[in-house]
Amino acid sequence: xxxxxxxxxxxxxSGLKVLDFGGNVLxxxxxxxxxxxxxxxxxxxxxxxxxGEIPRKLGLMKSLRWIYLGYNNFSGEIPKEIGExxxxxxxxxxxxxxxxxxxSSLGNLINLEYLFLYFNxxxxxxxxxxxxxxxxxxxxxxxxxxxxxxxxxxxxxxxLEILHLFSNNFSGKIPNALSxxxxxxxxxxxxxxxxxxxxxxxxxxxxxxxxxxxxNNLTGKIPESICSSGRLFKLILFSNSMEGEIPKSLxxxxxxxxxxxxxxxxxxxxxxxxxxxxxxxxxxxxxxxLCGRIDDRKWDMPQLQMLNLAKNxxxxxxxxxFGSKKVENLDLSGNNFSxxxxxxxxELSELMELxxxxxxxxxxxxxxxxxxxxxxxxxxxxxxxxxxxxTSLSAMPVxxxxxxxxxxxxxxxxxxxxxxxxxxxxxxSHNHFxxxxxxxxxxxxxxxxxxxxxxxxxxxxxxGLPPCNGVKxxxxxxxxxxxxxxxxxxxxxxxxxIFVRQRKGSELKRVxxxxxxWELQFLNSRASKSITIKDIVSSLREENLVASGKTGxxxxxxxxxxxxxxxAKKIASISTNSWMDWTQLCKVNHPNIVKLLATCxxxxxxxxxxxxxxxxxxxxxxxxxxxDRRLKVAVGIARALKYLHCYCSPSIILGDITPRKIMxxxxxxxxxxxxLPGINxxxxxxxxxxxSAYVLQANTKSKFQTYSKxxxxxxxxxxxxxxxxxxYGFGLLLIELLTGKSAADPELGIHGSLVEWARYCYSDCHLxxxxxxxxxxxxxxxxxxxxxxETMNLGLQCTAGDPAAxxxxxxxxxxxxxxxxxxxxxxxxxxxFSVSL
Numbered sequence: 001x002x003x004x005x006x007x008x009x010x011x012x013x014s015g016l017k018v019l020d021f022g023g024n025v026l027x028x029x030x031x032x033x034x035x036x037x038x039x040x041x042x043x044x045x046x047x048x049x050x051x052g053e054i055p056r057k058l059g060l061m062k063s064l065r066w067i068y069l070g071y072n073n074f075s076g077e078i079p080k081e082i083g084e085x086x087x088x089x090x091x092x093x094x095x096x097x098x099x100x101x102x103x104s105s106l107g108n109l110i111n112l113e114y115l116f117l118y119f120n121x122x123x124x125x126x127x128x129x130x131x132x133x134x135x136x137x138x139x140x141x142x143x144x145x146x147x148x149x150x151x152x153x154x155x156x157x158x159x160l161e162i163l164h165l166f167s168n169n170f171s172g173k174i175p176n177a178l179s180x181x182x183x184x185x186x187x188x189x190x191x192x193x194x195x196x197x198x199x200x201x202x203x204x205x206x207x208x209x210x211x212x213x214x215x216n217n218l219t220g221k222i223p224e225s226i227c228s229s230g231r232l233f234k235l236i237l238f239s240n241s242m243e244g245e246i247p248k249s250l251x252x253x254x255x256x257x258x259x260x261x262x263x264x265x266x267x268x269x270x271x272x273x274x275x276x277x278x279x280x281x282x283x284x285x286x287x288x289x290l291c292g293r294i295d296d297r298k299w300d301m302p303q304l305q306m307l308n309l310a311k312n313x314x315x316x317x318x319x320x321x322f323g324s325k326k327v328e329n330l331d332l333s334g335n336n337f338s339x340x341x342x343x344x345x346x347e348l349s350e351l352m353e354l355x356x357x358x359x360x361x362x363x364x365x366x367x368x369x370x371x372x373x374x375x376x377x378x379x380x381x382x383x384x385x386x387x388x389x390x391t392s393l394s395a396m397p398v399x400x401x402x403x404x405x406x407x408x409x410x411x412x413x414x415x416x417x418x419x420x421x422x423x424x425x426x427x428x429s430h431n432h433f434x435x436x437x438x439x440x441x442x443x444x445x446x447x448x449x450x451x452x453x454x455x456x457x458x459x460x461x462x463x464g465l466p467p468c469n470g471v472k473x474x475x476x477x478x479x480x481x482x483x484x485x486x487x488x489x490x491x492x493x494x495x496x497x498i499f500v501r502q503r504k505g506s507e508l509k510r511v512x513x514x515x516x517x518w519e520l521q522f523l524n525s526r527a528s529k530s531i532t533i534k535d536i537v538s539s540l541r542e543e544n545l546v547a548s549g550k551t552g553x554x555x556x557x558x559x560x561x562x563x564x565x566x567x568a569k570k571i572a573s574i575s576t577n578s579w580m581d582w583t584q585l586c587k588v589n590h591p592n593i594v595k596l597l598a599t600c601x602x603x604x605x606x607x608x609x610x611x612x613x614x615x616x617x618x619x620x621x622x623x624x625x626x627x628d629r630r631l632k633v634a635v636g637i638a639r640a641l642k643y644l645h646c647y648c649s650p651s652i653i654l655g656d657i658t659p660r661k662i663m664x665x666x667x668x669x670x671x672x673x674x675x676l677p678g679i680n681x682x683x684x685x686x687x688x689x690x691x692s693a694y695v696l697q698a699n700t701k702s703k704f705q706t707y708s709k710x711x712x713x714x715x716x717x718x719x720x721x722x723x724x725x726x727x728y729g730f731g732l733l734l735i736e737l738l739t740g741k742s743a744a745d746p747e748l749g750i751h752g753s754l755v756e757w758a759r760y761c762y763s764d765c766h767l768x769x770x771x772x773x774x775x776x777x778x779x780x781x782x783x784x785x786x787x788x789x790e791t792m793n794l795g796l797q798c799t800a801g802d803p804a805a806x807x808x809x810x811x812x813x814x815x816x817x818x819x820x821x822x823x824x825x826x827x828x829x830x831x832x833f834s835v836s837l
Contacts, residue, residue, distance in 0.1 A: 001024065001025065002021065002024040002025065002026055003024070003025045003026065003027070004026065004027065004028075005026065005027060005028030005029070005031075006021065006026055006028065006030065006031055006034075006045075006050075007031070008031045008032075008033050009033065010031060010033060010034060010037075011031065011032075011033025011034055011035070011036035011037060012033075012036070013037055014036055014037055014038065014039070015037075015039055016037050016039065016040055017039055017040060017041045017042070017063075018040070018041065018042040019034075019037065019040055019042065019043055019044070020042065020044040021044065021045050021048065022044045022045065022046045022047050022048070022068065022757070023046070023047045023048075023756065023757035024047075024048050025048060025049055026045070026048040026049065026050055027048070027049045027050065027051070028050065028051070028052070029050065029051065029052035029053075029055075030045065030050060030052070030054065030055050032055055032057055034055065034057075034058075034061075035055065035057040035058065035060045035061055037061065038060065038061060038062065038063065039063050040061055040063060040064060041063050041064060041065045041066065041087075042064075042065065042066040043058075043061075043064060043066065043067050043068070043069075044066070044068040045068070045069050045072070046068045046069060046070045046071050046072070046092070046756075047070070047071040047072075047756035047757055047759065048071075048072055049072065049073060050069075050072040050073065050074065051072070051073040051074065051075065052074065052075065052076075053074065053075060053076035053077075053079075054069065054074055054076070054078065054079050054082075054093070054098075055079070056079040056080075056081045057081070058079060058081060058082055058085070059079065059081025059082060059083070059084040059085065060081075061085065062084070062085060062086075062087065063087060064085045064087060064088055065087050065088060065089050065090070066088070066089065066090045067082070067085075067088065067090070067091050067092065067093075068090070068092040069092065069093050069096070070092045070093060070094035070095050070096070070116070070759075071094065071095045071096075071756050071759060072095075072096055073096065073097060074093070074096040074097065074098060075096070075097045075098065075099065076098065076099065076100075077098065077099060077100035077101075077103070078093065078098055078100070078102065078103050078106075078117075078122075079103070080103040080104075080105040081105070082103070082105070082106065082109075083103060083104075083105025083106050083107070083108040083109060084105070084108065085109065086108060086109060086110060086111065087111060088109050088111065088112055089111055089112060089113050089114070090112075090113065090114045091106075091109070091112060091114070091115050091116070092114070092116040093116070093117055093120070094116050094117065094118050094119050094120070094140075095118075095119045095120075096119075096120055097120065097121060098117075098120040098121065098122060099120075099121045099122065099123070100122065100123065100124075101122065101123060101124035101125075101127070102117065102122060102124065102126065102127055102130070102141075102146075103127070104127040104128070104129045104130075105129070106127070106129070106130060106133075107127065107128070107129020107130050107131070107132040107133065108129070108132075109133060110132065110133065110134070110135070111135060112133050112135065112136060113135050113136060113137045113138070114136075114137060114138050115130075115133070115136060115138070115139050115140070115141075116138070116140045117140070117141050117144070118140045118141060118142040118143050118144070118164065119142070119143040119144075120143075120144055121144065121145060122141070122144040122145065122146055123144070123145045123146065123147065124146065124147065124148070125146065125147060125148030125149070126141070126146065126148070126150070126151060128151065128153060131151065131153035131154065131156045131157060132156070133157065134156065134157065134158070134159065135159055136157050136159060136160055137159055137160065137161050137162070137183075138160075138161060138162040138163075139157070139160060139162070139163050139164070140162070140163075140164040141164065141165055141168070142164040142165060142166045142167050142168065142188070143166070143167045143168075144167075144168055145168065145169055146165070146168040146169065146170060147168070147169040147170065147171065148170065148171070148172075149170065149171060149172030149173070149175075150165065150170055150172065150174065150175050150189075150194075151175060151177075152175045152176065152177040153177065154175055154177040154178055154181065155175075155177035155180050155181075157181065158180075158181060158182065158183070159183060160181050160183065160184055161183045161184060161185050161186070161207075162184075162185060162186040163178070163184065163186065163187050163188070163189075164186070164188045165188070165189050165192070166188045166189055166190045166191050166192070166212070167190070167191045167192075168191075168192055169192065169193060170189070170192040170193065170194060171192070171193045171194065171195070172194065172195065172196070173194065173195065173196035173197070174189065174194055174196070174198060174199055174202075174213070174218075175199070176199045176200075176201070178199060178202060178206075179199045179200075179201040179202045179203075179204060179205060179206065180201075180205055181205075181206060182205055182206065182207065183206075183207055184206040184207060184208065185206075185207050185208060185209045185210070185231075186208075186209060186210045187206075187208065187210070187211050187212070187213075188210065188211075188212045189212070189213050189216070190212045190213060190214040190215050190216070190236070191214070191215045191216075192215075192216055193216065193217060194213070194216040194217065194218060195216070195217040195218065195219070196218065196219065196220070197218065197219060197220030197221070198213065198218060198220065198221075198222065198223055198226075198242075199223065200223050200225070201223070201225055202223050202225065202226060203223065203225045203226040203227060203228045203229060203232070204223075204225035204228045205228075206228075206229060207229045207231065208226070208227075208229050208231065208232050209229070209231045209232060209233055209234070210232075210233070210234045211226065211232065211234070211235055211236070211237075212234070212236040212237075213236070213237050213240070214236045214237055214238045214239055214240070214260065215238070215239045215240075216239075216240055217240065217241060218237070218240040218241065218242060219240070219241045219242065219243065220242065220243065220244070221242065221243060221244035221245075221247070222237065222242060222244070222246065222247050222250065222261075222266075223247070224247045224248075224249045225249070226247070226249070226250065226253075227249055227250055227252075227253035227255070227256070228249075230253075230254075230255055231255050232253055232255055232256060233255050233256060233257040233258065233279070234257065234258045235250075235256060235258070235259050235260070235261075236258070236259075236260045237260065237261050237264065238260045238261060238262045238263050238264070238284070239262075239263045239264075240263075240264050241264060241265055242261070242264040242265060242266060243264070243265040243266065243267065244266065244267065244268070245266065245267060245268030245269075246261070246266060246268070246270065246271070246274060246285075246290075248271055248273070250274070251271040251272075251273035251274035251277070252273055253277070254277065254278055254279065255279065256277055256279060256280050257279045257280060257281055257282070257303075257818075258280070258281065258282045259280060259282065259283050259284070259285070260282070260284045261284065261285045261288070262284045262285060262286040262287050262288070262308065263286075263287045263288075264287075264288050265288060265289055266285065266288040266289065266290055267288070267289040267290060267291070268290065268291070268292075269290070269291060269292030269293075270290065270292065270294060270297070272297045272298065275294070275297050275298065275299045275300070275301065275322075275323075276298060276299070276300040276301065276323070277301055278300075278301070278302060278303070279303055280301055280303060280304060281303040281304060281305045281306070281326075281814060282305065282306045282814075283301075283304065283306065283307050283308070284306070284307075284308040285308070285309060285312070286308040286309060286310040286311050286312065286331065286334075287310070287311040287312075288311075288312055289312065289313060290309075290312040290313065290314065291312065291313040291314060291315070292314065292315070293314070293315060293316035293317075294309070294314055294316070294319055295316050295317045295318065295319045295320075296316070298323070299319055299321060299322040299323040300323035301322060301323045301324050302323060302324050302326075303324065303326065304322055304323065304324035304326060304327055305324070305326050305327060305328045305329070305350075305810075305814070306327075306328060306329040307322060307327060307329065307330050307331070308329070308331040309331065309332050309335065310331045310332065310333045310334045310335070310355065311333070311334035311335075312334070312335055313335065313336060314332075314335040314336065314337060315335065315336040315337060315338065316337065316338065316339070317337070317338065317339035317340075318332060318337050318339065318341065318342055318356070318361070319342070320342040320343075320344040320345075321342075321344055321347075325347070325348065325349065325350065326350055327348050327350060327351055328350050328351060328352045328353070328374075328810070329351075329352065329353045330345075330348070330351065330353065330354050330355070331353070331355040332355065332356050332359070333355045333356060333357040333358050333359070333379065334357070334358045334359075335358075335359055336359060336360055337356070337359040337360065337361060338359070338360040338361065338362065339361065339362065339363070340361065340362060340363030340364070340366075341356065341361060341363065341365065341366055341369075341380070341385075342366075343366045343368045344368075345366070345368065345369060345372070346366065346367075346368025346369055346370070346371035346372060347368075347371070348372055349371070349372065349373070349374070350374060351372045351374060351375050352374050352375060352376050352377070352646060352647065353375075353376060353377040354369075354372070354375060354377065354378050354379070355377070355379040356379065356380050356383070357379045357380065357381040357382050357383070357403065358381070358382040358383075359382070359383055360383065360384060361380070361383040361384065361385060362383070362384040362385065362386065363385065363386065363387075364385065364386060364387035364388075364390075365380065365385060365387065365389065365390055365393075365404075365409075366390075367390045367392045369390070369392075369393070369396075370390065370392035370393055370395050370396055372396070373396065373397055373398070374398060374647055375396055375398070375399055376398050376399065376400045376401065376422075376646070376647070377400065377401045378393075378399065378401070378402050378403070379401070379403040380403065380404055380407070381403040381404060381405040381406055381407070381427065382405070382406045382407075383406075383407050384407065384408055385404070385407040385408060385409055386407075386408045386409065386410065387409065387410065387411075388409065388410060388411035388412075389404065389409060389411065389413065389414055389417065389428075390414075391414045391416060391417075393414070393417060393420075394414060394416040394417045394419060394420050396420065397422065398422050398647055398648065399420055399422055399423055400422050400423060400424050400425065401423075401424070401425040402423060402425070402426050402427070403425075403426075403427045404427065404428050404431065405427040405428060405429040405430055405431070405450070406429070406430045406431075407430075407431050408431065408432060409428075409431040409432065409433065410431070410432045410433065410434075411433065411434075411435075412433065412434060412435035412436075413428065413433055413435065413436075413437060413438055413443075413456070414438075415438050417438060417441075417443075418438030418439065418440035418441035418442065418443045418444075419440055419441060420441060420442070421441065423441055423442040424442055425442065426442045426443065426446060426450060427449075427450040428450065428451060428454065429449060429450055429451055429452045429453050429454070430452070430453035430454075431453065431454055432454065432455070433454040433455065433456055434454070434455040434456065435456065435457070436456070436457055436458040436468045437451065437456050437457070437458045437459040437463060437465060439458065439459070443459065443463075444460060445460055445462050446459060446460075446462065446463050447462055447463070448462065448463055448464030448465075451463055451464070451465060452464070457469075517602060519600065519601045519602070520533050520536070520598060520599070520600045521598060521599050521600075522597065522598045530559045530561055530562050530564045531557075531559050531564065531566060531597065531598065531609070532559070532560065532561070534560070535557055535558065535559050535560055535566075536557060536566075536568055536598070536600060536607060536609055538557075539555045539556065539557030539558070539566075539568045540555055540568065540570060540607070541555070544556050544557065546567070547617075552569050552570050552571035553569070553570050554567055554568070554569045554570075555567070555568045555569075555570065556568075556612065557609075557612075565612035566597060566609055566610065566611060566612050567594075567609070567610040567611070567612045567613075568607050568608070568609050568610075569607065569608045569609075569610065570605070570606070570607050571605065571606045571607070571608065588643075588644070588648065588652070588674065590639070590640055590643045590644075590647075591669070592636040592637065592639055592640040592643075592669065592670055592671055592672055593640050593643070593644070593671065593672050593673075593674065594610050594611055594613055594663065594671045594672065594673040594674070595610065595611045596608060596609070596610055596674065597609045597610060597611060610673065613663040613665055613671050614665055614666060615663045615664050615665035615666060615671070616663070616664060617659060617660055617662065617663060617664075618633060618659035618660075618662040618663070618664050618670070619658075619659035619660050619742070621664055622659060622736065622737065622740065623740060623772075623774065625664075625668075626775075627775050627784055627787070627788065629668045630737045630738075630775075631787070631791070631816070631819065631820060632668050632669070632670070633662070633664060633668065633670040633737065634670075634733070634734055634737055634791070634816055635813070635816045635817065635820065636669055636670035636671075637657070637662060637670050637672055637730065637733065638730065638809065638812040638813045638816050639813055640670075640672045641654075641726055641727075641730060641809040641812065642809040642810055642812065642813050644726075644809075645723050645726070645808070645809040646809060646810060651723070652674075653722065653723055653725065653726060654672075654674070654726050654729070655725055655726070655729075656729065657672075657726060657729035657730055657732075657733055658729070658733070659733065659736060659742075661673050662733075722803070723808065723809070724803035724804075724806050726809075727798045727806045727807065727808070727809070727812070728798060728799055728803075728806065730798055730812065731755075731794070731795045731796070731797070731798020731799035731806070732754065732755065732795075732798075732799060734791060734792070734794060734795030734798065735754060735755065735758045735792070735795045735796075735799070736754075737791075738770070738771055738772065738775075738788060738791060738792050738795065739758065739770055739771065739772055740772030740773075740774065740775075741754065755796075755799045757770075758770060758792070758795070758796065759796055770792070771788055771792075775788065787819050790815075790818075790819050791816070791819055794807075794812070794815050794816070794819075798812070
């Protein structure tokens with residue numbers, strides 16, 4: 001937490017070899033007297049608030065081997081005098097405001113191994129003398145405004161392992177020289193203006209694991225040699241003009257995990273081998289010119305979660321299986337598929353999005369689709385489907401978007417379809433439906449464009465439908481009249497039965513106590529049978545107090561009928577608007593989320609009743625947890641986020657994730673408590689499938705919100721809370737699990753220093769500098785150390801300054817599950833995984 005300026009007389013330490021002021025809140029300029037320390041070997045001033053120009057006199061410090069000035073506010077040009085430090089091995093000036101061109105003098109640093117200049121405002125070409133750095137292992141010039149062509153002189157950097165030049169203005173062709181680098185593992189050139197073909201021998205002599213050339217103007221074919229290393233696991237080439245067939249060698253690349261080839265001009269059929277890649281979990285080859293049948297080959301992709309074949313020319317029947325029970329997103333729209341929708345799709349228990357629109361599908365909508373209990377989006381529009389809408393669709397608990405437009409469907413609209421509370425968007429236009437429109441749910445304010453082209457009636461004015469004037473069939477009217485008395489009696493009995501059950505559950509009850517009148521509403525029918533009003537009110541005693549916080553006090557209660565334990569949280573003040581939306585949380589049902597059972601209110605005071613979790617807060621036990629147990633906690637919370645963001649419709653945004661909100665039970669399972677007093681509605685731009693989201697926000701700042709780079713401010717440019725805010729909070733949680741340090745640790749400062757400190761230490765490549773010492777002592781083996789590094793890498797991605805660069809909840813779960821499986825890709829301790837998602 002050191003602040004102020006670096007004192008001028010620091011130079012009196014003339015014999016000093018190591019000077020590390022990293023991770024403080026120092027401001028001002030670097031004093032010229034620093035150059036008096038002529039024996040200094042390591043200079044680290046990273047992650048502060050230093051400004052001004054980098055002193056040119058640094059060139060006098062001939063013993064320097066390490067310069068790390070990243071994450072400050074330095075401006076001006078990179079001093080050419082740094083090129084006189086021939087002993088330098090590591091130069092890191094990242095995340096500053098440096099301008100001008102890269103000085104040619106850096107080519108004199110013949111011992112340099114790591115050159116990191118990313119995230120500045122550098123311009124001009126890569127100077128040719130840079131290619132004299134024969135010992136260079138990692139070169140990262142990304143996120144600048146560099147221009148010109150990428151030189152063939154890269155052939156001189158035979159030790160290069162990682163090359164990041166993405167997010168610049170480079171043009172011209174990708175140099176053939178890159179194909180000759182035997183140690184090259186990671187090549188990322190995305191988001192430039194590169195053109196021409198990919199070098200024919202790229203990958204043939206390299207050791208590629210990650211290749212990202214997306215968002216350029218590349219043409220030609222995908223090279224056959226691209227996976228020659230046998231280690232390539234991420235291939236990202238989308239948004240180019242690639243053509244030709246997908247090479248057979250790529251179909252045999254068993255190491256592939258993530259493949260994104262969409263928005264190109266690829267043609268031909270898929271080879272039989274391409275549909276049996278064992279590790280691929282994400283495959284997007286949409287918006288190409290691919291063709292042929294895909295049902296006549298074996299689909300055996302056991303890890304597949306996301307498959308997008310949209311906007312191609314595939315035809316024939318839709319395959320009944322893709323060799324994976326893990327499929328979450330399936331998009332086959334915009335092709336020429338025919339035949340019926342496979343009933344076996346009902347076996348895809350993880351399916352959240354199914355898009356089959358703009359095909360030639362016929363037959364009826366299978367009832368089995370209702371077995372997909374996690375399905376949020378169902379789009380079957382623009383086909384030739386017949387028959388009626390299955391009434392079983394109304395049993396889908398999280399269905400949010402349903403599009404059946406432009407088909408040949410008949411019959412009436414199932415009345416209970418309007419009772420699906422999660423359904424927010426419906427389009428049934430241009431079919432042959434008749435009868436009245438349901439007057440509930442998503443049909444209440446449906447737009448006329450979503451119902452036009454049918455013979456429907458009723459609905460609100462927005463539907464544009466005529467009123468229903470009664471039944472024209474006199475015979476039917478006679479029968480209905482004859483049975484009217486019986487039906488009325490039956491309806492009264494049913495209504496009374498439902499009314500009694502509801503009163504037992506969700507009825508608003510009132511009870512008098514010494515604190516006033518309390519209004520109680522159960523959100524869980526089982527709880528309503530075992531927990532009484534008296535149980536809740538009587539639990540609010542000092543001897544039952546288990547926790548206290550800024551938003552209220554928590555008490556342990558017990559049912560008088562069956563000794564069922566619960567947690568009652570008393571909140572001192574809550575607004576009326578906030579209170580109205582709490583019942584939305586009664587739908588939340590996930591093993592890693594604490595269930596909300598009931599709500600009580602008296603004036604502005606409130607009580608929230610939760611299931612009781614036998615365990616302790618993560619903040620209390622984090623220091624005693626082993627690495628495996630910490631990783632299990634991280635996976636559990638990631639799964640909870642995935643559920644809230646992707647399975648709930650509308651999705652739920654937390655806005656606050658801290659160890660105090662997480663309970664760890666005796667089995668080391670993590671349970672996230674949704675305990676914030678406000679809930680608001682917010683439009684959300686998500687990588688999941690919901691067009692809207694509920695946002696849970698605290699009235700007071702959480703621990704991670706004490707930083708300048710909070711989840712709210714980093715969530716969007718306008719400071720709105722989004723799903724990316726939750727991802728930021730989760731990243732901070734990962735850093736706490738790895739380092740053992742609290743986000744509010746006074747030694748780390750109050751200006752985002754925990755994240756900056758973690759970035760600084762991580763880039764240092766010294767594990768012992770940032771990881772919790774207990775983890776190092778207990779897990780001194782390379783596999784676990786690699787897992788720790790990969791997890792920290794994920795934490796730093798989650799806390800990226802640009803919200804768009806943060807992964808979504810689905811990717812969090814996938815990455816952590818990969819860590820648990822001890823991924824075959826060893827972590828290098830560098831920016832290995834900073835690829836575009």
